[in-house]
Amino acid sequence: MIQMRELRKDFTVRVKAGRLRREKRTVSAVDGIDLTIEPGEMVGYIGPNGAGKSTTLKMLTGVLSPSSGEVSVFGLTPVPQRTRLALRIGVVFGQRSQLWWDLPLGESFRLLRHIYRVPAAEHEARLRRCRGLLDLDAFLDTPVRQLSLGQRMRGELTAALLHGPRVLFLDEPTIGLDVVSKQAVRSFLAELGASGDVTLVLTTHDLADIERLCDRLVVIDHGRVVHDGTIEALHARYGSRRSLVVELDEPLPPGFTLPGASVTGVEADGHRVTFALDGSSSGAAVAALVAVASVRDLSVVEPDIEDVVARLYQAG
Amino acid sequence: MDRIGASVLTISPGRPFRASLTTFGALVWSGFRRYATYRQATIAGSFTNIVFGFLRCYVLLAVAAGAVGNRPAGYDVEQLATYVWVGQGLLAVTGMWGWAELADRIRTGDIASDLLRPVPPVVSYLAADLGRALHGVLTRFLGPVLVGLLFFPLVTPQRWQTVPLFVLSVLLAVVGCFGCRFLINATAYWLQDARGPQMLWTLGSGVLAGLYFPLRLLPEWLTVTLWVATPLPGLLQTPLDVLVERDPPALQAGLVALQAIWAVLLIWLATVVQRRAERKLVVQGG
Known part of the structure; x- marks a missing residue:
């Protein structure tokens, strides 16, 4: 057409x-x-x-x-x-x-x-x-x-x-x-x-x-x-990933790793941690996290198209 | 949504001419409607035309009083008064000055919307201009003519063919004037801004169309040259000369024929220029 x-x-x-x-x-x-x-x-x-x-x-x-x-x-x-x-x-x-x-x-x-x-x-x-x-x-x-x-x-x-x-x-x-x-x-x-x-x-x-x-x-x-x-x-x-943001009562122990996810940000003296999910389901990650830490609040953030596009434009 | 969605267009099969005429008519009407919106401007414009009518009329009558046999350039006093007052009325009908719509649309890039229509721009602008002229006849023409009738002795046409010839001559003046203005505006395709050519036009057209003084006051070789070599006398002087019966019938018909040739030539030129412009057009802005 x-x-x-x-x-x-x-x-x-x-x-x-x-x-x-x-x-x-x-x-x-x-x-x-x-x-x-x-x-x-x-x-x-x-x-x-x-x-x-x-x-x-x-x-x-x-x-x-x-x-x-x-x-x-x-x-x-x-x-x-x-x-x-x-x-x-x-x-x-x-x-x-x-x-x-x-x-x-x-x-x-x-x-x-x-x-x-x-x-x-x-x-x-x-x-x-x-x-x-x-x-x-x-x-x-x-x-x-x-x-x-x-x-x-x-x-x-x-x-x-x-x-x-x-x-x-x-x-x-x-x-x-x-x-x-x-x-x-x-x-x-x-x-x-x-x-x-x-x-x-x-x-x-x-x-x-x-x-x-x-x-x-x-x-x-x-x-x-x-x-x-x-x-x-x-x-x-562009490898944009969903991320998991958790609010914790206590900071995570040093050296802590979550299978299928990597830490991308730590804020508020370790009380707020952001993980990027590498393809694993958010359910599995949450379950693994709850098993070791006391989670006060959490949210799963979809990848932001604006970020991807901004990266694309800047690369150009 | 299906009904808004596409359906193959049926464009009045078999009657393309009638359909074109309807489209043209609708465009003429749109021109009329657009001008009818501005009533205060119409009143203000008429008032200005009338004030300047008095000025011009008294100047020309003073000239007449000092001329040999009271007939400057072959016009008697009544003919001169008619020339001035009908001329003041015709100014807004032919719309000689102040039209910059096309140039503005080229400068801002809005011309793109005109190009996206299935009607060629010269045709749609001409139609809208005829509508504007019609509005001018019904509103701006009558005021000065009535005032002239009230305060001065005006000519009553003696020949049967004068009024129809005058109507035709005015129509040709409108078309010719549109052609000139379109071309002046179209310089914006190349210059981005047509204000320079427009100023030249305002100056030149006023003098050479016979607005400031009847062109017959000039030496004969010059008037003949102007008439034949430029469309300008056809924009105002010709219809006025026809109305006041300045010349014998055959010459009058010849002058109107000359107007017609110029009108056709100008519209053709406008079409050519428009086509050229479209090929190199840069639509301004995002």
Whole structure:
């Protein structure tokens, strides 16, 4: 459905080189990306700022032309066949608006129906679903310029879906949203993805979006793919482990070892100890620990995706 | 979610022209609606047009009083007053000044949203501009014309074809003016900021479209050159000359035809420039 082969985008920047002289320098925003996305997939596309995420998305949607390489979406080449492609894809740029600033939200939707030439019945049905799921009714008559960011983003999502696109590109859809709005957007997208007939490509800096929504994670850095697979695969690759944090009445005897786990931190004069679990079940570790020490409290902490990704970015 | 989910689009099979017309109409209406939102601005704009109308009218009438036979450049007093007041009304209809929407969207990168629609940007901006012009006709045009009628003797057209030709000429002026403004704004694709070209435009268009004074006051070789070599007289002077019946019918029709040629040329040029720009476009920001 979506194919990128050796996709590159270079930008020329002029850098100061001396008092008056400026040198041209080529910067590769996207540096040879190969990626295939199948129908129905939900792909999280992440990377540090400036890694080339948005640039890739712009090339996929036909807004930017690639410097070299191939890209096809539905078998169409995005830039030359942009208007045809536009009928089949939905795009939300979290930092931009596709709605008309001066028009009420409802009127923007009506205009979009004519722009995309959607039959009235289909338009009504889709709008009704979105109104229900995203609680739009309270502000359908409000001009877009007066909407809060959360309201506007719900409007943007609706606007991107009214023509029934098969692929939805979302560029940081939860940026700047409060917790409740984020959850609303996420659960809406989760439901959309669960139906299986919309392919979703999502860039974000909020990894909770990815954990909640995406079964495939593509990490790019400096314009190259550095990871492509599930979140679990990422953990396995970077050796992230679950940890067991225990609070003890007495510090552990010196030289104490727990089979299948290693001590990674000792705090509060030895009253709080953190073990990293090397594949062993937390139950076995807890049982072994309780047998020798008096445990006041304990918790098992799942590996944090943010840590893994931070390590990944720093390595790059 | 199945109903929001995909279904192959049925794009009014068999009636593409009618569907295009509906889309265009909806875009025109959106332009109208967007301008209708700002009522206070409409009132303030009309007021300004009227104040400047008095200034311009008295200056030109003073010129007329000092001219040979009271007919500077072949206009009598009534024609001059009509020229000024209808011109003040047309200013907001053609929207000669103050449109920087496209340049702003290029600068901020919001142009990306326009490119993601299945309608070419030149078409959608033209449609919205026609809607804006329609709003201008209904609100900004009438005020100055009514005030002119109240305070000055204005011309009543004598020939049957004058009013329809005037309407056509205004429409062509709107399209031509849009073409010019689109091109000026489109320089932002290369310059990031179109304020320089825009200032030149504001200065040049005011003088060369016949706003500050009727171009007929210039030597004849110059007026002819301006008319043929630039679209600018077609933006204001031509419709006004048509209305005040400055020239014989055949010449008037010829001037309107010239407007039409320029309008087509400008829209074509806008399309070419837009296509070029898309190829080298850098969408600003993340």
